[in-house]
Amino acid sequence: MSKKESFTPAWTEEAPRQGTYRSIFKWGDPAGFKHPNRGFYGMIKDVFQMTDTDFGQPQEEGNETVECGQPIRLSDEQVRAFEGIVGKENVHSDDYSRVKYGAGKTMEEAMKLRKGVVESAPDLVLHPRAREDVQKIVACCSEQGIPIYPYGGGSSVTFGFQCAKGGVSLVMSTHMHRVLDFNETNQTITVEPGILGPAYEKMLNDAPEVFKAKRRYTAGHFPQSFEYSSVGGWIAALGSGQQSSYYGDMYDIVLSQEYVTPAGSFKTLDYPGTATGPKVNDIMKGSEGTYGVLVSATLKLFRYVPENRRRFSYLFPSWEAAVDASREISQGEFGMPGVFRISDPEETDVGLKLYGVEGTTLDKIVRLRGFKPMERCLYIGSAEGEKDFSKNVAKNVRRVCKAHGAMSLGGYAAKRWEHGRYTDPYMREDLNDYGIIIDTLEAGVTWDNLHRLHQGVRGFVKARPRTICMTHASHFYPQGTNLYFIFIARMNDVEEYKAFQAGIIDQVEKHGGSLSHHHGVGRMMAPWMERHLGTMQMDVLRALKRHFDPKGIMNPGGTLGLDLTPDP
């Protein structure tokens, strides 16, 4: 092995020091790392015309101690009032807490925190202990006109926690992560919103031990942020898990919810079917904390039978073939796969590099069989449910894929993807350390508009020299799917990044994609909402806002585009 080949970039391998900016923007486990492998690293150097010497010293690591720099606008009396409600130990006004709970995981927030830039923060961070605390906080804030920002797991990629107007951040995950009811007859569980993915899923898997249940269950909801996102966040921002094609989106999984709003508290009806007018349960989903604070939710459960899972993967000769086959699978009425993911040619080739397939004998065979780089597309999937049901799904998937010219790669790629499904975001810090941004945007789309949207966004991104644009579709319905765009670029200037990102969102909107399929709107998509929904529909959301929150204290400052200043 030559010296050059054995070079390893100086990837950071240490947990960030406590109290630093890096400890805030770093994804996930402080001691968790996943570095670009040799193939990916080689591609990065190649695309961005970088050399090993560019990877000797990380830049703008954000290792400084956090300074908030934003004044606290609440009076001592107001602070004491909150201490009286949640207890002194659950009220924090230190710089670190204010910056941490006022930031999410957008690329822009990470770029700014790396530079030590803090543009907004809550005045106070509160950790409510139960619904009653939330009711008192909302009443107090309502009376005094103090903004409230709910915070769950902290993984928002839409500026969901940006406290543009000061006020209080409510951290729901500190105390409010309890189970309120487990109902095996109805196959439901009622939980407080602050519970995070792993704890939630584990107790369902362990239901016989935890709840003396007859069976094991699963939430069926596995977003990539699974380990660091909360049930409340999944509902508030309308998340979709990586097996949503089978289990449904969070929108489908929520049976009922309980809210505390400035207008009062209520719990929605929990019927699986009812014809008693517009469903308030559905009206509240996706309201992103702008109407009130979610304090509990009843969710549907599914049987946990991993032994019935069947994994498969296929290589298609073209993106058109992969899309056509996916549509046929989605409309075929033999049941939907759980994991269901097709990668476009660029993502497929990056993936083959990433997994070390490129250049191997397998790669040669595949090419000889006509599956060419920048044409071929990877499809990975799995079937869930009852044994013969999942078997039949896998059988039909095979039939459809073959009919569209695909070659089976067996279950290995799917298993490998599953294994790494939550760890890929760890690579962002490594890339960022060397001035390379990696970011994502995603959109819902109907089948008939998929290629137009794909080409429109790619056209814009690829017009920028030396920019990677990978796309996959991973949430399928009979009427369409989503497109998930990942772009990688060497870019260090925040303003350049913002303009680039805005340009992409423009393209999504222009080409008929939904502004978000499962990240939510937050403040990031807000400026596009009026054009996307039209004024009439925005007026509906605003009418609800006025009803629930006449003083505009709930997650103010642009969320959902409800209270944008006239010219954003």
Place this chain on the structure above:
Amino acid sequence: MSKKESFTPAWTEEAPRQGTYRSIFKWGDPAGFKHPNRGFYGMIKDVFQMTDTDFGQPQEEGNETVECGQPIRLSDEQVRAFEGIVGKENVHSDDYSRVKYGAGKTMEEAMKLRKGVVESAPDLVLHPRAREDVQKIVACCSEQGIPIYPYGGGSSVTFGFQCAKGGVSLVMSTHMHRVLDFNETNQTITVEPGILGPAYEKMLNDAPEVFKAKRRYTAGHFPQSFEYSSVGGWIAALGSGQQSSYYGDMYDIVLSQEYVTPAGSFKTLDYPGTATGPKVNDIMKGSEGTYGVLVSATLKLFRYVPENRRRFSYLFPSWEAAVDASREISQGEFGMPGVFRISDPEETDVGLKLYGVEGTTLDKIVRLRGFKPMERCLYIGSAEGEKDFSKNVAKNVRRVCKAHGAMSLGGYAAKRWEHGRYTDPYMREDLNDYGIIIDTLEAGVTWDNLHRLHQGVRGFVKARPRTICMTHASHFYPQGTNLYFIFIARMNDVEEYKAFQAGIIDQVEKHGGSLSHHHGVGRMMAPWMERHLGTMQMDVLRALKRHFDPKGIMNPGGTLGLDLTPDP
């Protein structure tokens, strides 16, 4: 055969004379009849202590010519304005039109029309030709404060068309039944709301001929009112078809909608999945014409493959066993049956009489095997979808039924039920002609509350001497189902009937059932809505009402309980 046995009641066999009350309240095809068979007739006589001589002469047949008797409160100028909008030929103010389009199919309306009682009517009946007509009508009515009542197929059983405040009835089914778009790629169709079930289903079945499509499709929505209800009505009142357990409720089937409201016109987004805030498409579903007029809808389609259907029926030893098996089927994750229907012991026994099984050799064998009258329960069903999918559903249903002590009756009962699914309502006129009411109420319910609701309602109904109460569950979800109550009683006094019905609704509400699973709220359930939803949630619906319809002109007079007078 003895003389007594050969007696046939003087069932009406003639289409009602045009212009009569009977021509309005009679169900369905004027020349369509289905009379109680010998077994059912025998049971009726037995339960109500009637003899053949009671069935010699129909009573209160409503054969008189309709007189409206309600003043027209619109000025000549207003009438001319509407004539200017839709054309003179589409404006009707004759007594017959006003009574016909101001009445639905409730038992109470039929009882009153039989007596020649008309308590309310629209001033004018309009037949809009297209969206533009509706926009002009809504603008005109908005300006002048004239109430608007949309009318689709006319099958409402919740006083959906009661024009308590005069104004104009909009008959959507006369002209607005066109196809606006057929999209085979997305598997959707966009239609005007006035199209009725049979025309809608037929063109989908005939898609290759009608739309040059590659495949045949089905709406998947078959309410009992299928032949005389409209797509718009299905959406407005949140209908569920008799195969909803597989195809979903109308709530699930609607991809997007276009409305004309006093606040303006809009079309909702048509993404199969999107995370762009609360979904206006869902907010409008179930609004029963109180927010605006539905002018078009885009609906999901399913593949029409009747050759894959598998029918089955089973007899369970008890209601508990039938419910437990149904829950296991609904939660088993092998796919849901399409038709999925369990009858409680009383309905089962009536059914066995109705189908001539009682007293036969089969009946004797069944009894010997321990399936006793007033204990045994019938389950009928069918599986849809891809060939092996439906096969696997049927196989698993069989497994679950056997495990719960059921005996297979083969596919015959299911096929027989299917054959008669739309014709049973024709029997109402026969019973009513002899002073016997037959009516239904239905509620959504979670599994854990099913028996309590069933017993609560039955307890009330059966406390009345000589009253039949049959119950079935026919719309299944993993978290619960519906209960559909049919009650038959000898009763001729409208006030007695109203008190009896109110008593039943009280029991539904008291025992935790949803006020309606799929008939909607209308004006019938309105007085219970505030208690059922709670004031906080009713306030949400009222806030939306104020937004869309600040002057309260859209379907006013109690619908959804939005504008009830303080003490209903």
